[in-house]
Amino acid sequence: MIHVKNLEFAYPGSSGDTIRNISFEIARGEIFGFLGPSGAGKSTTQKILTKLLRNFRGEVQLAGKDLKHWSSEFYNHIGVGFELPNHYSKLTALENLRFFGSFYSGSLIPPMDLLRMVGLEKDAKKKTGEYSKGMKVRLNFIRAIMHDPEILFLDEPTSGLDPANARNLKDIILDQKARGKTIFLTTHNMHDAEELCDRVSFISDGNLVVTDSPRRLKLLNGKRIVKVEYGSEKIQSVEYSLDKLGENKDFLELLRRENIVAIHSKEAGLDDIFIKVTGRNLN
Ligand SMILES: Nc1ncnc2c1ncn2[C@@H]1O[C@H](COP(=O)(O)OP(=O)(O)OP(=O)(O)O)[C@@H](O)[C@H]1O
Ligand SMILES: [Mg+2]
DSSP, rough: EEEEEEEOOOOOOEEEEEEEEEEEEETTTTTTEOOOTTSSSSHHHHHHTTTSOOEEEEEEETTEEGGGGOTTTTHHHHHEEEOOOOOOOOSBHHHEEEHHHHHHHHHHHHHHHHHTTOGGGGTSSGGGGGOHHHHHHHHHHHHTTTTTOSSSEEETTTTOHOOOOOOOHHHHHHHHHHOOEEEEESSSSSSHHHHHEEEEEEETEEEEEEEOOHHHHHHHHHEEEEEEEEESOOEEEEEEEEEEEGHHHEEEEEEHOOOOOEEEOOOOOHHHHHHHSSOOOOO
């Protein structure tokens, strides 16, 4: 559904390339995570793929057509959740949705249904200038899906949301996937990425370092460890490899001998793997 080959891009006036020869493919119905630290080039890539930045080098095809050959009809096929919510602050949420909806040629999901999906129905007639940050983020998200597009670009969709609203929004994203949508998700939240994404790419300084499923990345790079806490007055802890744990005499002896307080299995998180693979921190 999305095909990117040897993509390079420099902002006018900047000394070098911001995006450096990146390539990836995203299949229909896939959630693809684009992960990397601040300034890595995630939003820049999203802006290229959504035709907001034009003077790129390389090949970009969406839904089987070269990006350069798509007319404005393109915007009926894609939904874009911007990094920073940009609504008309003097208009209410409902008026904003009606206004942005007027740009699309097909049928739209009724605005009140959209607002209800993200818990904003009671604030439908409030001016968005009076919205809190999380309310603006939720409104921003439903604007991206209002025309039921086949491809979604979501730039940090859960940033600034409380846990309940973040959960709800992730459930809506998973529901969109279940309905066959293709989703390009930009984030530096590794937990969201692990939960939502079929595959992720790590981007660092404009380079794509690795692309794989979160599960395989963990299998290939993670240490599998069990941490045992034991003792009564003074709690101590010890770690063992999960490999052949049932034959590990020290582990078995500890279980027999000591008062066990807790046992946790630990697998490397995507953030640990990011640091290992890129040599960089995520933030
Ligand atoms: N309009 C612009 N003009 C010039 N340089 C820009 C512009 N927008 C972004 N950049 C630069 O391009 C690089 C990548 O920025 P980008 O916004 O793509 O990062 P990001 O990965 O989305 O980071 P974040 O996680 O902070 O959102 C940064 O060095 C940034 O300073
Ligand atoms: Mg960004």
